[in-house]
Amino acid sequence: MADPLHQFKIQPLVDFGAVNLPVFGHTQLAITNSHVAMTVAFVAIVLFLQLVTSSAKVVPGRLQTAGESLFDMIDGVTDSIIGHDGRKYFPFVFSLFLLVLVMNLLGMFLSFTATSQLAVTVTFAALTILLVIGVGFLKNGLGFFKLFWPASAPLVLRPVVGAIEFLSFLLRPVTLALRLFGNMLGGHVALKIFAGFVVALGAGAFVGEGLGLWGLPIAALSMTMVVALTALEFLVAFLQAFVFAVLASIYLNDVVNLGEGH
Amino acid sequence: MAAPTSHDTHATTEAQGHGEGGLPQFQTQHWAGQMGYLLVLFFLLYFLIAKVFAPRLRRVMDERRETISGAVATARQVQAEAAEQAALAQADLAKARADARATAAAAKARVTEEANARQAAEEAVVNARIAEAEAAIAKTRDAAMGNVSTIASDAAGAMVERLTGQAATKAELDLAKGAV
Numbered sequence: 095m096a097d098p099l100h101q102f103k104i105q106p107l108v109d110f111g112a113v114n115l116p117v118f119g120h121t122q123l124a125i126t127n128s129h130v131a132m133t134v135a136f137v138a139i140v141l142f143l144q145l146v147t148s149s150a151k152v153v154p155g156r157l158q159t160a161g162e163s164l165f166d167m168i169d170g171v172t173d174s175i176i177g178h179d180g181r182k183y184f185p186f187v188f189s190l191f192l193l194v195l196v197m198n199l200l201g202m203f204l205s206f207t208a209t210s211q212l213a214v215t216v217t218f219a220a221l222t223i224l225l226v227i228g229v230g231f232l233k234n235g236l237g238f239f240k241l242f243w244p245a246s247a248p249l250v251l252r253p254v255v256g257a258i259e260f261l262s263f264l265l266r267p268v269t270l271a272l273r274l275f276g277n278m279l280g281g282h283v284a285l286k287i288f289a290g291f292v293v294a295l296g297a298g299a300f301v302g303e304g305l306g307l308w309g310l311p312i313a314a315l316s317m318t319m320v321v322a323l324t325a326l327e328f329l330v331a332f333l334q335a336f337v338f339a340v341l342a343s344i345y346l347n348d349v350v351n352l353g354e355g356h
Numbered sequence: 357m358a359a360p361t362s363h364d365t366h367a368t369t370e371a372q373g374h375g376e377g378g379l380p381q382f383q384t385q386h387w388a389g390q391m392g393y394l395l396v397l398f399f400l401l402y403f404l405i406a407k408v409f410a411p412r413l414r415r416v417m418d419e420r421r422e423t424i425s426g427a428v429a430t431a432r433q434v435q436a437e438a439a440e441q442a443a444l445a446q447a448d449l450a451k452a453r454a455d456a457r458a459t460a461a462a463a464k465a466r467v468t469e470e471a472n473a474r475q476a477a478e479e480a481v482v483n484a485r486i487a488e489a490e491a492a493i494a495k496t497r498d499a500a501m502g503n504v505s506t507i508a509s510d511a512a513g514a515m516v517e518r519l520t521g522q523a524a525t526k527a528e529l530d531l532a533k534g535a536v
Contacts, residue, residue: 103380104390118388128390136397140404147412152420165413185406189398192405212379213387217394275381 198331219270230349
């Protein structure tokens with residue numbers, strides 16, 4: 095059976111050689127399949143947005159309606175979560191959402207899913223949390239630390255709750271990165287395993303090896319699972335992008351409206 | 357699109373995968389390249405959205421909102437005007453109806469009055485003629501009643517003359533007539 099992890103392997107296409115970087119250590123510089131997938135996603139997004147907005151009309155066509163509904167959805171998220179300042183952070187959240195969404199969706203069509211690479215999801219999570227910290231300090235100065243000093247809790251409990259808040263803040267980038275990574279990894283591994291069953295058991299039935307003819311019903315069952323999982327993966331692809339956008343908005347709201355809604 | 361990634365055969369990559377073990381995602385020699393490239397793409401997309409795409413869409417959406425609110429306002433205004441005109445027309449209609457009713461009532465009253473007057477006049481004429489006729493009848497009857505006693509005297513005188521052979525005096529006849 096094909097190795098279900100093979101699909102996540104980085105394949106260098108154009109190799110530029112290896113260097114030693116300070117943080118990353120031994121690093122291979124190359125244009126890889128991951129770069130190709132990211133580029134395809136990026137070009138698809140820019141083309142889509144260009145098509146949607148270049149001849150945008152007051153009475154929208156089909157494509158414009160699709161683009162506007164995505165736009166409106168994220169606009170609604172930033173607006174309802176961050177509030178008045180939401181518009182300022184909309185481009186960031188929308189870029190995040192579109193890149194994650196299109197990379198997820200391309201994973202359903204290409205043989206490589208960029209968002210199943212930990213490096214990619216860590217980059218998204220780090221960007222988000224660095225923006226949160228940056229905005230937090232720029233807007234509130236040292237008042238940023240009030241985020242870990244819950245004024246509504248009883249005084250005795252405040253250090254404890256504060257410590258928990260701090261810990262949860264530290265875990266935010268980790269959960270952001272791992273949630274997306276885990277969903278993509280798990281879904282594609284499950285798809286690959288069930289698809290592998292179909293081929294292996296089907297072939298075994300024809301040449302009389304393994305389970306023989308008993309393999310056929312199991313192959314059919316696996317095929318059903320593949321179809322069902324594919325539908326589920328499309329849902330997950332969208333949902334994870336949306337969850338990422340919503341969580342980024344929530345974390346931004348914490349520092350943009352610090353001390354107002356707590 | 358998938359062509360560049362699928363040029364490897366399964367056989368060779370399987371061997372590699374099993375040889376290195378673990379998830380390919382944890383092979384950190386590929387991290388820096390991916391992260392740097394993704395950052396570049398992200399910021400490119402961010403600036404494109406922030407400077408080009410979002411303003412374009414917002415402009416169209418604002419324009420749409422204005423168009424719709426303008427159209428709604430115009431429609432409201434037209435509706436208000438129509439309602440006003442309808443009210444005016446209603447008032448006119450009510451007034452015309454009241455006028456017509458008044459005219460009809462006046463005409464009816466006048467006609468009734470004229471009819472009554474004519475009837476009264478004719479009744480007076482007829483009554484006068486009845487009274488006149490009754491007077492004539494009374495007069496005739498009185499005259500007839502006056503002649504009755506003369507006829508009675510004559511008849512009594514003639515009966516007395518035939519029975520007794522001699523004429524009764526007028527005093528006797530009057531006496532007899534009074535005794536009857």
